[in-house]
Amino acid sequence: MGFWNFFITFFLNGFYQVQRHREYRQKIISNYQPLNRELYAMHPSTFFVPSFIKAISDNTEESFRSIMSEPSPGVFTFEMLQPQFCNLLLSEVENFEKWVNDAKFRIMRPNTMNKYGAVLDDFGLETMLDKLMDGFVRPISKVFFPEVGGSTLDSHHGFVVEYGKDRDVDLGFHVDDSEVTLNVCLGKQFSGGELFFRGTRCDKHVNTGSQSEEIFDYSHVPGGAVLHRGRHRHGARATTSGHRINLLLWCRSSVFREMKKYQKDFSNWCGECLREKKERQRLSIASAKSELLRKDGESTA
Numbered sequence: 001m002g003f004w005n006f007f008i009t010f011f012l013n014g015f016y017q018v019q020r021h022r023e024y025r026q027k028i029i030s031n032y033q034p035l036n037r038e039l040y041a042m043h044p045s046t047f048f049v050p051s052f053i054k055a056i057s058d059n060t061e062e063s064f065r066s067i068m069s070e071p072s073p074g075v076f077t078f079e080m081l082q083p084q085f086c087n088l089l090l091s092e093v094e095n096f097e098k099w100v101n102d103a104k105f106r107i108m109r110p111n112t113m114n115k116y117g118a119v120l121d122d123f124g125l126e127t128m129l130d131k132l133m134d135g136f137v138r139p140i141s142k143v144f145f146p147e148v149g150g151s152t153l154d155s156h157h158g159f160v161v162e163y164g165k166d167r168d169v170d171l172g173f174h175v176d177d178s179e180v181t182l183n184v185c186l187g188k189q190f191s192g193g194e195l196f197f198r199g200t201r202c203d204k205h206v207n208t209g210s211q212s213e214e215i216f217d218y219s220h221v222p223g224g225a226v227l228h229r230g231r232h233r234h235g236a237r238a239t240t241s242g243h244r245i246n247l248l249l250w251c252r253s254s255v256f257r258e259m260k261k262y263q264k265d266f267s268n269w270c271g272e273c274l275r276e277k278k279e280r281q282r283l284s285i286a287s288a289k290s291e292l293l294r295k296d297g298e299s300t301a
């Protein structure tokens with residue numbers, strides 16, 4: 001196959017994939033009857049707890065810090081969703097899955113790792129989730145994650161994952177296809193399912209070891225959110241009883257992805273790039289010192 005044939009085939013495959021996904025979404029949206037219409041537009045006062053709304057409207061680092069903990073560098077946790085909103089979203093997902101089963105519709109799962117769960121963007125929640133990213137995730141990311149495109153987040157992938165008996169049990173160590181990930185527990189009753197974190201890494205260093213200060217475990221609480229860089233390596237321990245359902249919003253920045261192509265050093269966010277950089281500096285200082293001592297020795301000899 002010549003270059004142009006290859007190029008055109010490659011381009012058309014991409015085009016058809018986008019086209020097919022658009023048709024897939026269209027087919028769902030024109031057939032699926034939403035259960036809770038109020039979920040499909042952004043209503044901050046009924047979705048979020050008052051402390052979260054106040055912090056976002058004040059829009060300062062201090063206001064964000066006042067409601068957030070940073071139990072491990074780069075991992076921010078805070079109370080976010082009202083119980084009533086969690087229940088509405090859970091019942092909507094259940095209703096969607098019942099429709100999928102009744103209609104014998106084949107759905108696409110959220111990612112390659114989860115066999116259970118649903119893409120919220122596929123059944124009408126895309127606009128609401130876009131508002132969630134624009135109005136709530138980006139202002140926080142601009143302050144805490146500017147080095148990974150936190151201020152230029154411009155697209156998202158929104159989905160729920162389900163863990164428990166006869167669902168996915170756990171999730172191996174991985175990084176997300178996102179710049180910033182919002183992970184909120186919706187319920188229900190469960191034990192286990194802790195998130196474990198192992199430091200942020202670039203593509204080149206994704207499989208390197210962790211430093212002790214990078215090891216951190218987090219237990220989910222319904223309504224509680226965790227915000228972290230997509231490249232922050234993490235996994236989920238087994239949900240040992242009950243059912244756990246989490247909302248995930250993978251936020252991406254096209255500007256950051258473009259710029260990343262031309263960079264080699266990610267020491268402003270990759271723990272291993274930073275460690276290597278410090279080691280290079282240490283060595284160059286040591287060699288400068290020994291050079292000075294040598295010269296000093298020569299001059300006094």
Ligand SMILES: [Zn+2]
Nearest residue numbers: 202205270273
């Ligand atoms: Zn690196």
